[in-house]
Amino acid sequence: MVWVISIPVGKVKAENILKKFPYLLPYDKASHARELIREYKIRVLAVANSPNNPKIVGLIKRVNILNISSTKSNLQVNDIMEQPIAIIREDDEVDVILNALLKNNEWYGIVTNSSGEYKGIVGLEDVINYYYKNEPEIFNVEASVLSKKLEYLYEDDEISKAWYKMLEHDYAGFPVVKRDLKVVGSLTQHDLISKGYTRIQLESQTSPRKILVKEAMNVPPICIKQSDKVTNAVDEMVNKNVGRVFIIDDDGKIKGIIDRSDIARLIFEKKIKS
Template sequence: LPSGSIVEAARQMLRADEWYAPLTDEERRLLGVLGLEDIIHYILEKHMDKLQRPVSDVMETKIVYVEPDTPIYKVWQMMLSRRLAALPVIKNGKIIGVIAEHDLITHGFTRPDFESSSGHRRGPTVGEVMSTPAVTIEPDTPLSEAARLIVERDIGRIYVADSSGMLQGVVDRSDVVASWLKAMGIRPL
């Protein structure tokens, strides 16, 4: 894609609140799928200087989280109702892991409606399924480092924690791309 097309694709994806978009030719034939991670990869190659601000400047601080003893059915409810693909797992204020849709599906919890609270048994909990340790960065980390980790680890978001592990915020792919557009003098939405 030409760089102008990348900027426009990024704006449209952010406007639609989507991480993926189809790429088509003039006849609207599907050529492939563009992901925000592809745009971030482009940014890291061509515009890394635009991502030097600390993650604390762009991170979301209102974070939905779960604890290790949270039942899986509640995780699905939270993810679906809030359109979240992952949640941090917190114990005593510290991030100890992440539970993502991928973790749930990998462990066979593929039907959220059936992972319910009905019956006498409580069912599996987050602590049995979560990924550990969580990939975290500190608040003063440059956004370019967060972007690099998101691309290298193929993760949708990276959590921000202080040096003692206390959760401070989260930066996702959309935050990285929106920050880049703003640094380029372009309104993201």
């Protein structure tokens, strides 16, 4: 179930829309971070200094987890954590949240109180969900206008190619197509983590048994038509809790991609920048 908050526009704050995901401690095992990211289907988790009055000292991203090889099972969180870029105060309003996330090219920000204590995580989807409920007219534009540069994977590509492509483009997911470009699935970092792949498997191009994209992809793909509005894309994102939708033609062939960052930039252009 997706919870959508209804609060007067301009009054919603991070504390109203954040999610209280658990946080990690620096000495937690990296395997525990993997378990939590897989369980909560989240891109990032906060790392705090202590269970008491936890103050933020870092964060763990999905890509940090996927970079661990199976031979390094003794790693701790402080071995792989990064410094957080987007720190959101719990009393920051929605325009400040959106601006901070877009400015830092992040989908999620760590929320703290004025003392720097951890309060939760807020993401682009939380901002999108809010506007979806309160100002849906924002999304009444042609979906094709937002479509970004088209990148995709073939179903018979090796999983190692998918991994390198994620790193090259800094994308968390791609559509998966047949050779005729008909969309048959999607592959995301979450799919790789949920299926237990490690860095060695993702990077191996010499393994006796090749792992193909179609073995790891998620089906069915979430698609809209070229004639649809952005509203249709947001409907799918909100109701199915997905980060991207694919634009297809009448033959089911890939024509474009819209993700949460595209929707967030549309909101920024229409409601905040203006």
